[in-house]
Amino acid sequence: MDPSEREDRLLRIENYDLVSRRKMRWGGLGSFYHRLLNSYYSFLVPENAKVLEIGCGHGDLLEALSPSFGVGIDFSQEMIRNAEKKHPDLNFLVADASEIPLNMKFDIIILSDLINDVWDLQRLLENIQRCCTRETRIILNFYNNLWRLPLSVVKKLGLGFQVREQNWFAPKDVVNLLEITGYEVIKYTPHILLPFWLPLVSAIANRYLSKMIPFSWFSLTNILVCRVTGKKPVSPSVSVIVPARNEAGNMESLLGRVPDLGSRTEVIFVEGHSKDNTYETIEELINRYPEKNCSLYRQEGEGKGDAVRLGFKKATGDILMILDADMTVPPEDLPRFYEVMASGKGEFINGVRLVYPMENQSMRFLNILGNKFFSLVFTWLLGQPIKDTLCGTKVLWKHH
Numbered sequence: 001m002d003p004s005e006r007e008d009r010l011l012r013i014e015n016y017d018l019v020s021r022r023k024m025r026w027g028g029l030g031s032f033y034h035r036l037l038n039s040y041y042s043f044l045v046p047e048n049a050k051v052l053e054i055g056c057g058h059g060d061l062l063e064a065l066s067p068s069f070g071v072g073i074d075f076s077q078e079m080i081r082n083a084e085k086k087h088p089d090l091n092f093l094v095a096d097a098s099e100i101p102l103n104m105k106f107d108i109i110i111l112s113d114l115i116n117d118v119w120d121l122q123r124l125l126e127n128i129q130r131c132c133t134r135e136t137r138i139i140l141n142f143y144n145n146l147w148r149l150p151l152s153v154v155k156k157l158g159l160g161f162q163v164r165e166q167n168w169f170a171p172k173d174v175v176n177l178l179e180i181t182g183y184e185v186i187k188y189t190p191h192i193l194l195p196f197w198l199p200l201v202s203a204i205a206n207r208y209l210s211k212m213i214p215f216s217w218f219s220l221t222n223i224l225v226c227r228v229t230g231k232k233p234v235s236p237s238v239s240v241i242v243p244a245r246n247e248a249g250n251m252e253s254l255l256g257r258v259p260d261l262g263s264r265t266e267v268i269f270v271e272g273h274s275k276d277n278t279y280e281t282i283e284e285l286i287n288r289y290p291e292k293n294c295s296l297y298r299q300e301g302e303g304k305g306d307a308v309r310l311g312f313k314k315a316t317g318d319i320l321m322i323l324d325a326d327m328t329v330p331p332e333d334l335p336r337f338y339e340v341m342a343s344g345k346g347e348f349i350n351g352v353r354l355v356y357p358m359e360n361q362s363m364r365f366l367n368i369l370g371n372k373f374f375s376l377v378f379t380w381l382l383g384q385p386i387k388d389t390l391c392g393t394k395v396l397w398k399h400h
Helices: 003-026 031-044 060-064 077-086 121-131 145-156 171-180 201-207 248-257 278-288 303-314 331-342 365-382
Strands: 050-054 069-074 091-094 108-112 137-143 183-191 221-228 238-244 265-271 294-298 319-322 348-350 394-397
Touching: 003 077, 031 060, 031 108, 031 137, 031 221, 050 060, 050 121, 060 069, 060 108, 069 077, 077 091, 108 121, 121 171, 137 145, 171 183, 171 221, 238 303, 248 278, 248 331, 265 278, 265 303, 278 294, 294 303, 303 319, 319 331, 331 348, 331 394
Parallel strands: 050 069, 050 108, 069 091, 108 137, 238 265, 238 319, 265 294
Antiparallel strands: 137 221, 183 221, 319 394, 348 394
């Protein structure tokens, strides 16, 4: 560590020790902002996960996430001392963010309002990979540069805690550092237009307007969700689930066109109260082609969702693929989905029919408009681009 970094660290520790004592004495300002952050993180983090928070402060966010095993790290001894008093059921360590003394894996790693303070973000991102698996989610939030002046005024008026000069990353800067250190950003959303409470106004501004252009440009904080990239070392097996209702004429063609995928491929037909002889046709095909690894079930419930859930329950493959019996997505395209999953580039793959030209009458004009509408809504809700929500071909890992 060079002398300037060492000096900066000591000064920041001293400053945050002071901030910690004042928080405990006064209850802490900015509580509304932190309540909002807690709610956003609680939405992103499932309960009973193994969670590591770096720069945990008093551990309030970590506690709000209800982890099965929670570890908080902070370089301020005062912060950790108070965190241990407030949350004795969690685990806390005094350590610098860039020198994490852990050799264990976590489901979630949180960097909340941390990267504004770290000396070397690239080194930190490289360091935390030892605590990651391919399934780990790294979630971080950081300030919008447009709030630099308002926050400075707040501090000068004595309405906020004094901290040392901070880093002010633009979202593109953070995304770039994540990419060059081996991460993929899978979700980005701006949050919090009003970090203080005004009846009704704050709820509308923070819940809706903060995600809409041009209001989103002025949101206080940016939240990024990312994961470690890399290829899976095994050749996963595949279960192709085919919900079929009144599709007797397509069954033989579909079965012949499903390719062999991965280490093993099984085809699971789930027939749903057809008015034609779909069930009997599938039964006859299974007997005629014993070399195909096929099974057939008749759903007791109603609807495609019920059929898919039954198929998932019966599936034994590592990867689950839904293939509609009308073959609007050709079976020959399934290897494309498989390669994206097996390479580790994706964890949930949604088919898209709205890029290349479609056959006449394959989707009516009003259906296209409705599909576009749902795509925009889901893109806005999830903070990820969704182009064809109604495409039946969806691929995911069975353990998910």
